[in-house]
Amino acid sequence: MFMLVTYDVEATRxxxxxxxxxxxxxxxxxxxxxxxxxxxxxxxxRRELSQVMIPExxxxxxxxxxxxxxxxxxxxxxxxxxxEVKREQDNRHSSDFDTL
Numbered sequence: 001m002f003m004l005v006t007y008d009v010e011a012t013r014x015x016x017x018x019x020x021x022x023x024x025x026x027x028x029x030x031x032x033x034x035x036x037x038x039x040x041x042x043x044x045x046r047r048e049l050s051q052v053m054i055p056e057x058x059x060x061x062x063x064x065x066x067x068x069x070x071x072x073x074x075x076x077x078x079x080x081x082x083x084e085v086k087r088e089q090d091n092r093h094s095s096d097f098d099t100l
Contacts, residue, residue, distance in 0.1 A: 003042060004034045004062040016052050017059075021045075046075070050085040053077045059085075 005025060007017045014031065024045045025033035037045070042063070049059060059075040072090040 001037060001039065001042065002064045003037045004032070006060045007031045008058040010056065013057070020048055020052065046085070049075065053085055055079050055081050
């Protein structure tokens with residue numbers, strides 16, 4: 001599958017995400033990473049991201065199995081900072097009234 005990941009984190013934490021994401025995806029610009037990834041590696045990447053995220057971090061993941069099948073998910077950590085990240089589906093791109 002194709003994956004695009006962006007992050008918005010405190011400046012002192014950017015190197016953590018940059019190093020992690022570079023192991024799986026291509027570094028396109030600043031906080032944008034893209035590339036082809038297997039489902040198994042995507043699961044691994046999400047697990048590793050969950051371990052380094054704190055509640056203030058914001059990551060957005062966009063995946064596409066093909067050109068007609070795009071899924072936008074926001075990864076968020078709850079305020080306690082514990083547990084796995086929560087995946088929030090974003091379907092705004094599929095409406096004629098909103099664009100990404």
